Amino acid sequence: MKKIIQITAGSGPAECCWVVAQVLKHFIKELSDFKMEYAILHKVKGTENRTLQSVTIQLKGKELEPFLNTWIGTIKWIGKSSFRKFHKRNNWFVGIQEVTRISELNFNERDLKYQAIRSSGPGGQHVNKVSSAIRVLHIPTGIQVVVMDSRSQHQNRKVALERIQIKLQEKQIESLKNSMQQQWENHMSLERGNPIKIFTGSDFKQKKKEKSFKTKRNQLKTDLRKQLE
Template sequence: MKTKIIQISAGKGPAECEYVVAKVLRIFLLELISNKIDYTILNRETGIENGTIQSVSIQLKGNHLADFLKNWLGTIQWIGTSTFRKFHKRKNWFVGCFEVDEIPAFVGNTILEKDIQFQAIRSSGAGGQHVNKVSSAIRAKHLKTGIQVLVMDSRSQHQNKKIAIKRLQEKLEEFTLDEAKEQLKNQWENHQALERGNPVRVFKGTDFNVVKKDKSFKSKRNKLKNDLRKQLE
């Protein structure tokens, strides 16, 4: 399974664009579920108005992510009347869907023992007169991040080692998600790079019905024929 981080952003757009982000997010999540793609919302910046979202970052995990994202990455257009300024003349609103750089991920990936430094130490605390005579406790340190855990749950060194690997995995996943949230909080490039032309998705009306692109190019061909006919007359 592959992992990607996606950001849906209103850029510097007004409250209407933040309204669109909230609506698009719901559709995006429903499509993730129907395509059996796991997701985690890493960061969500609320908009000015109630129920709106300025920016949201989502971590995706699954197969064929590139194929799924072909229909999402880029500019998304909504055609509709402002829900906040009913007499506003503008009818076209744009938001962006971007793939962002991902930090080294430990989420869902089993860490290798070669990346862990183990140290056997004597257990301390309650346990009778024999507890300190055997070095059964294990300190495990992840070499790449410096994160470490100390396990003394069992009198078995082997068992404590297994527990240490599991707990180290959990701490690394938590560390990874925290790092991703911080990275995405500070990533404003996408808010500035929102392109208003050539949308990959177009929605219309308050129900956000999908406007399908005409892939037959029939209307374009007819226009070319008419132009050619006029030139020959």
């Protein structure tokens, strides 16, 4: 199984970019512990040294889905800023999101299906009686073109091959645009509530999430009191 994920600081400040760099270290270490393969596809550096605005990583492994279930979401770091020592904020958030993979349209003529058809339109009886037009279908994508530019079937086949390649390139570019748009949306849609992992301190230790029922218990007491009044 292969997947692509992005660790992003969103629109957060330099502190969040520092957290991205730290999360990347922990993420890669855990990948190694679970014997997952990875390749860093793209990095965007932050404004400060040793910080990252975002990083995109391709992952490969048998148990990739359950592994990512423990990482995909919001990551929270609790600590003092090293860039602004007198800043009062202690909570910083980054996100880990899955990016839709771009389909690999490796062109192979064996994936093409050619069909000779009768041409339509002006050209006299010869055009109508001879199957000189060519329809070519790219089976994996369903993209097809019809060429009837020439009375020569061979020439139409050659032109059809060129046009189907252009259409496949256009589809690949469109997929790339959609992927880039999704990455940008990941930057802007970072949720700060209910983090999946919490780290704390300058040494970036993982903090266990402690479930508290205090608020719920107090609410139940209030509801019970109202019923007894």
